[in-house]
Amino acid sequence: MAESKADTRERILDAAERLFMAHGYEGTSMRQITSEAGVNLAAINYHFGSKESLMQEVFRRRLDWLNEERLRVLDQFEAESDGKAIKPSLIVDGFFGTLLRIADDEERGGMTFLRLLGRTLTDPSEFIRTFLAHEYKAVVDRYKEALFRALPDVPKAEIVWRFHFMLGATSYAIAGTDSLRLVTDWQIEAEDATDRLDRLVPRLMSFLLGGLRAPLPQFSEAAVDSL
Amino acid sequence: MAESKADTRERILDAAERLFMAHGYEGTSMRQITSEAGVNLAAINYHFGSKESLMQEVFRRRLDWLNEERLRVLDQFEAESDGKAIKPSLIVDGFFGTLLRIADDEERGGMTFLRLLGRTLTDPSEFIRTFLAHEYKAVVDRYKEALFRALPDVPKAEIVWRFHFMLGATSYAIAGTDSLRLVTDWQIEAEDATDRLDRLVPRLMSFLLGGLRAPLPQFSEAAVDSL
DNA sequence: CTATGATTCAAACGAACGTATGAATCATAG
DNA sequence: CTATGATTCATACGTTCGTTTGAATCATAG
Numbered sequence: 001m002a003e004s005k006a007d008t009r010e011r012i013l014d015a016a017e018r019l020f021m022a023h024g025y026e027g028t029s030m031r032q033i034t035s036e037a038g039v040n041l042a043a044i045n046y047h048f049g050s051k052e053s054l055m056q057e058v059f060r061r062r063l064d065w066l067n068e069e070r071l072r073v074l075d076q077f078e079a080e081s082d083g084k085a086i087k088p089s090l091i092v093d094g095f096f097g098t099l100l101r102i103a104d105d106e107e108r109g110g111m112t113f114l115r116l117l118g119r120t121l122t123d124p125s126e127f128i129r130t131f132l133a134h135e136y137k138a139v140v141d142r143y144k145e146a147l148f149r150a151l152p153d154v155p156k157a158e159i160v161w162r163f164h165f166m167l168g169a170t171s172y173a174i175a176g177t178d179s180l181r182l183v184t185d186w187q188i189e190a191e192d193a194t195d196r197l198d199r200l201v202p203r204l205m206s207f208l209l210g211g212l213r214a215p216l217p218q219f220s221e222a223a224v225d226s227l
Numbered sequence: 228m229a230e231s232k233a234d235t236r237e238r239i240l241d242a243a244e245r246l247f248m249a250h251g252y253e254g255t256s257m258r259q260i261t262s263e264a265g266v267n268l269a270a271i272n273y274h275f276g277s278k279e280s281l282m283q284e285v286f287r288r289r290l291d292w293l294n295e296e297r298l299r300v301l302d303q304f305e306a307e308s309d310g311k312a313i314k315p316s317l318i319v320d321g322f323f324g325t326l327l328r329i330a331d332d333e334e335r336g337g338m339t340f341l342r343l344l345g346r347t348l349t350d351p352s353e354f355i356r357t358f359l360a361h362e363y364k365a366v367v368d369r370y371k372e373a374l375f376r377a378l379p380d381v382p383k384a385e386i387v388w389r390f391h392f393m394l395g396a397t398s399y400a401i402a403g404t405d406s407l408r409l410v411t412d413w414q415i416e417a418e419d420a421t422d423r424l425d426r427l428v429p430r431l432m433s434f435l436l437g438g439l440r441a442p443l444p445q446f447s448e449a450a451v452d453s454l
Numbered sequence: 455c456t457a458t459g460a461t462t463c464a465a466a467c468g469a470a471c472g473t474a475t476g477a478a479t480c481a482t483a484g
Numbered sequence: 485c486t487a488t489g490a491t492t493c494a495t496a497c498g499t500t501c502g503t504t505t506g507a508a509t510c511a512t513a514g
């Protein structure tokens with residue numbers, strides 16, 4: 001019984017994860033989900049209550065581990081650095097590297113979940129954004145604090161902005177991997193898929209760290225005083 | 228007559244732009260649009276043919292100017308640099324700065340259009356992505372070429388990736404300005420809105436250039452040969 | 455074996471969706 | 485002023501949406 005229940009629930013979650021990634025929340029119907037999962041239409045409302053709750057559960061299933069792992073990694077860095085600030089490259093890797101390495105980990109959602117997450121960060125639906133914001137807040141706050149300590153000469157506002165920029169570059173890098181690839185449409189040498197994934201992490205890391213450590217911007221004319 | 232027609236068309240486009248930005252394409256109904264525009268429900272199908280065509284017209288109205296301006300700026304840089312490569316900072320400003328300065332230009336769509344564009348780059352809807360890709364291709368190709376010449380020591384594949392990352396950071400910076408602000412939730416000093424916008428451009432430019440000029444990534448073990 | 459609670463199922467609900475229609479209204483040309 | 489073509493309008497069409505319902509089926513406990 002418990003197995004059947006868990007089975008149906010997981011089949012629904014898997015199908016929903018894939019379809020929400022491919023067509024978005026509004027663009028995916030419950031009939032598509034239950035059809036792809038091979039379960040009855042009413043199963044979603046029975047097991048999750050509503051489409052919204054299903055969406056939240058799709059994320060919670062993956063984010064619980066991700067956020068715990070991110071905190072665990074940061075704890076470990078802090079324990080190993082006895083009092084001194086952690087290197088920015090380690091902090092960035094703890095947050096973004098931990099996320100990106102899910103790509104190879106089908107158990108944790110793989111590329112499907114990564115793309116879903118990347119796209120959802122800019123999703124227009126109100127309840128999704130508030131849910132994600134709430135889910136992320138604690139972890140982001142800890143990483144921000146770590147960056148403040150690691151870069152004492154950089155104004156905090158600047159660090160927050162750059163964290164924002166890093167989030168954007170990362171989410172777009174994974175969400176757009178085959179959507180807006182058309183835009184850039186690299187006639188570049190066609191690295192095969194695995195290559196591309198293996199190399200994405202170091203490539204993105206270099207970019208993020210370069211941006212994080214870039215020279216501070218010069219603001220024109222007025223309003224320079226507060227710096 | 229022509230005025231009334233143009234008026235209705237523009238009222239629809241304005242309302243659609245705002246609502247698509249706020250709720251997404253799938254999340255916005257034709258009844259919401261016509262209601263907000265103060266026109267009859269059938270007006271959209273009469274003037275645009277379908278909801279999809281309306282969406283395309285919403286973008287074309289803004290992108291036509293943006294793409295022309297980007298090409299114009301690049302042409303000018305090339306003319307002024309007689310033969311020599313253009314500085315990366317100018318190229319980046321030509322592409323991303325030109326975009327971001329729309330924020331202050333209500334005539335060209337202002338923040339509403341910027342947010343819509345940022346969100347749409349990762350939109351799940353198939354036809355939207357193909358439309359945008361087609362609309363962007365020519366301009367992106369010219370800017371890529373300019374970057375290739377400006378950074379002859381950086382492998383082309385790397386430049387293409389970093390262009391991708393810059394696109395992501397930018398679109399997220401504008402799309403998420405009040406959505407995922409919750410995530411970062413800066414208790415930082417509350418710069419007022421105009422300040423924030425004035426400073427966003429130089430802040431983002433510093434970040435983008437830092438990322439673009441970052442040290443090249445080191446790939447682990449195998450597959451380093453092709454570099 | 456029987457009873458009980460959990461799960462699945464087919465079927466239907468009302469609401470909202472994008473689109474189509476034909477008459478009414480409008481502005482202009484002759 | 486009248487005729488013509490463009491625009492607006494109220495209304496309806498057929499689908500699809502998320503959700504609900506009550507009976508059928510299943511697994512386990514007594």
